[in-house]
Amino acid sequence: MDRGGAPLARGALGRSRRVVTVLLPGLLADQAGGRKEFELDAPTVGAALRALPVRDLLFDERDELRPLVNVYVDGMDARERGGLEGELLDGETVRVVAAVAGG
Amino acid sequence: MSPAILVGTRKGLFVLKGDEGRRDWEVEGPHLSGWDVFHAAKDDGSIFAAANHAVYGATVQRSDDGGKTWERSEGLGMPEDHELTLEKTWHVEPGSDGTLWLGGAPGVLFRSSDRGESWDPVLSLIDHPTRERWNPGAGGMCTHSIQFDPENDQTMYVGISAAGVFRSEDGGESWTPANKGTAADFMPDDPFPEVGQCVHKVLVHPAKPERLWQQNHCGVYRSDNRGESWERLEDNGLPSSFGFPIAIHHRDPDMAFVIPEDSARGSAGEVGGGDRVTTGGRLGVYRTQDGGGSWELASNGLPERAWVEVLREGMASDRLDPVGIYFGTKSGSVFVSPNEGNEWIEAARHLPAVLSVEVAEW
Numbered sequence: 001m002d003r004g005g006a007p008l009a010r011g012a013l014g015r016s017r018r019v020v021t022v023l024l025p026g027l028l029a030d031q032a033g034g035r036k037e038f039e040l041d042a043p044t045v046g047a048a049l050r051a052l053p054v055r056d057l058l059f060d061e062r063d064e065l066r067p068l069v070n071v072y073v074d075g076m077d078a079r080e081r082g083g084l085e086g087e088l089l090d091g092e093t094v095r096v097v098a099a100v101a102g103g
Numbered sequence: 104m105s106p107a108i109l110v111g112t113r114k115g116l117f118v119l120k121g122d123e124g125r126r127d128w129e130v131e132g133p134h135l136s137g138w139d140v141f142h143a144a145k146d147d148g149s150i151f152a153a154a155n156h157a158v159y160g161a162t163v164q165r166s167d168d169g170g171k172t173w174e175r176s177e178g179l180g181m182p183e184d185h186e187l188t189l190e191k192t193w194h195v196e197p198g199s200d201g202t203l204w205l206g207g208a209p210g211v212l213f214r215s216s217d218r219g220e221s222w223d224p225v226l227s228l229i230d231h232p233t234r235e236r237w238n239p240g241a242g243g244m245c246t247h248s249i250q251f252d253p254e255n256d257q258t259m260y261v262g263i264s265a266a267g268v269f270r271s272e273d274g275g276e277s278w279t280p281a282n283k284g285t286a287a288d289f290m291p292d293d294p295f296p297e298v299g300q301c302v303h304k305v306l307v308h309p310a311k312p313e314r315l316w317q318q319n320h321c322g323v324y325r326s327d328n329r330g331e332s333w334e335r336l337e338d339n340g341l342p343s344s345f346g347f348p349i350a351i352h353h354r355d356p357d358m359a360f361v362i363p364e365d366s367a368r369g370s371a372g373e374v375g376g377g378d379r380v381t382t383g384g385r386l387g388v389y390r391t392q393d394g395g396g397s398w399e400l401a402s403n404g405l406p407e408r409a410w411v412e413v414l415r416e417g418m419a420s421d422r423l424d425p426v427g428i429y430f431g432t433k434s435g436s437v438f439v440s441p442n443e444g445n446e447w448i449e450a451a452r453h454l455p456a457v458l459s460v461e462v463a464e465w
Contacts, residue, residue: 027137028159031175057159060188061180068158098158 017041020048022094028054045071046084048094058096068099104464106421108429108450109150110437111140111459116152118170119450120465125427125441128450134170138162142416145463146197151219153192153205161192163205165219169465179205179213179222187211187229194416195219196249199256206246210237210263214275228261228269228278233298237266240301240320241376247415248305252312252329260315260330264415265301268317270330281330286321288374303347304415311356316395318349318415320376322369323361325395335369340398341389342382343367345375348418352426352443357394360401360420360428360444362413363387380410388428390444401444411436416459431457 022038029036032053042048049058049071058069065071071078072095078086088094108119108128115133122128138154145151150166152173163176180189191208198204198214205213205222211229213222228246237244248262257274260281267282285300287293301320308314315326317333322344324333337344343363352358363382367375381387386409390401411432418430428440435454440447 027156030137031159054159056175056177056179057156057162060160062183062188066158066160 018043018088018090020088020090020092020094022048022052022096024052024054024096025098027098028057028096031057042088044084044088045073045078045082045086045094048088049084049096070097070099071095072097106423106427107145107463107465108419108437108439109143109145109459109461109463110431110451110454110457111143111152111416111461112435112455112457113139114455116140116143116150116154116170117451117454118463118465119437121439121450125423125439126448128437128439128448130451130454132170133455134166135164135173138164140458141192142194142459142461144195144197144461146203147201147218149218150463151195151197151203153195153207155191161189161207163192163195163219163222176215176219176222181211181224181229185224185229191243191245193245193247194249196251198251198259204249206249206261206263208243208245209239210234210244210246210266212246212249212261212275225275227276228271231269231278233266233280236296236298237263238299240264242415248302250305250307250315252307253309254312258312258329260305260307262302262305262317264303265299265320267298267300268302268305268315268330281326282333283331284333284335285317285319285324286335286369288321288369288372289376304349304418306349306351308351308356309353314356316349316351316359318346318361320345321367321374323349323395334395336391336395336398337368338370339396340391342385342387343375344369345379346413347415348413348430350418350420350428350430353420353422354424354426355392358390358392358443359395360388360390360418361398362418362430363389364412379412381412384408384410386411386432388430388440388444388447401440402447403445404440404447404449405438414458416461417457419460419462421462427462429460429462431460433457 117132143152212225252258269278317324345365365375421427
C-alpha cells in the first residue's frame, strides 16, 4: 500500500542539482497523502513524475504515461519540449493536469 | 455490531449505517471522492474498494479506519510483458485464510495474500485457452463474480461478461467452463456455446453449495450440481428474463430475488439488452420461494412507476433474521427490505449513480 509519503528525490553526490517543483491536482494530492507540491531534483520530466508517490496513477504497468494525463512545464505543454525525456532546468515548475473532455 | 451498507457510486463511496431494525439509516461520506467505486467489501475490519478513474486508471484502496484514510495498493497490474493491461477493477472478494481476490477488466483475476498490499495475476484464468472466444459486454469484459464453496475452499467460481462461468477445484490453479445449459441467444448460430455467455451475476448458496444461482443476459438460472448444468427459469412469473443483479436468502436455498429489466422472453425468441430499465416502468423485485419454480412481485413500498437501472453489483442480502435485502439504483436511491422482500424502505436518495451495494457490519 502506498501511503503517499515517499521521500524527496535527492541529487547524486557531485552532480549539480536541478530542483524543480511539481504541482499535483487535488485528487492526486489526496492520493499523495494530502501533499500537492513536491520539490525534486530531477533531470527530466519523466524522472520528476516517476519520483512521485503517485507514479502508478500517472503511468500504466508498461510505464507509459496514461493518455489523459497532461503535463506542463512553466506553462508549456511538455510534449512541445521533448515529452518525458525533455530536460528540466533549475527552478522550473511541472504541473500535472487531468485532461478535460466532454460535458 | 450494527448493520451497514457500503454503497459504491460514480462519485465515491458512501456508508449507510442502520439501526437494529434496519429501518432508519444515516448516510456517511463520500469517501474516495472523485473515484468511481465499482465495489467495496469489508473484511476483518478493513474496507477494500475497487476504485477507478477515467484519467488515473484502476486501483484497489484500503481503509483501516472506517473510511477516514485510504491506502492504495502498489504494483497492481498485469506483468509488463503481458499483452493485456488492467483497464478496471470490478470486485473485491474475501476468500479463506485472509486471501483476497480481485476481479477486473479485461477478464482478469488477481489474488492477494497480504491484505491487498500486492496482487498476483491469476494467469491460469487470464490466459485460459478459450479466451479467444470471450467478448466484452456493454460494460467491458469484466470479472465481476467471485464465489467460493463454503465446504471446500479449493472450489471456486468466477463469472465474466461475456465469457461465462468458470469453476476451479484446485484453488484457482486451473479452470473449467461451467456454462452447460446457459444460453447465448445473441449468438443464434450457436446459442449454447462452451464459453461466451453473458453472465451478469453468479452466487453460490452458502447452505447448499451445490446450488448456484445466476442472472444472465439471457435468463435466470439455477444449478444443483456445482455448475455442471443449468436450468433456465422462465415463463413462471418473471416479466422479463433480462436483468443484472440477483440476491439470495442465506439460509433458505430456495429463495432468491431479481429485478427484471427490458421485456425479453427467451422462450419467445427475444434477446434482452435493448432497453435497460425496469420492465414496464415498474420497479419490481421478484421473489421465488420454490427454487425458481415460480416468482412473485415483492415490491411493497417501492415506487410503482419508475424507469430505473440496477447494476450487477447493485444488490445484496445480509445474514440477519429476517434476512435483509438491499439494492441501489443509478438514479441514486438505496432501498432496504428488512424482512425478506415483504416491505421496502428508501434508505437514501439523491446519491450519485449507485454502482454497487454490499452489506457490512459496523
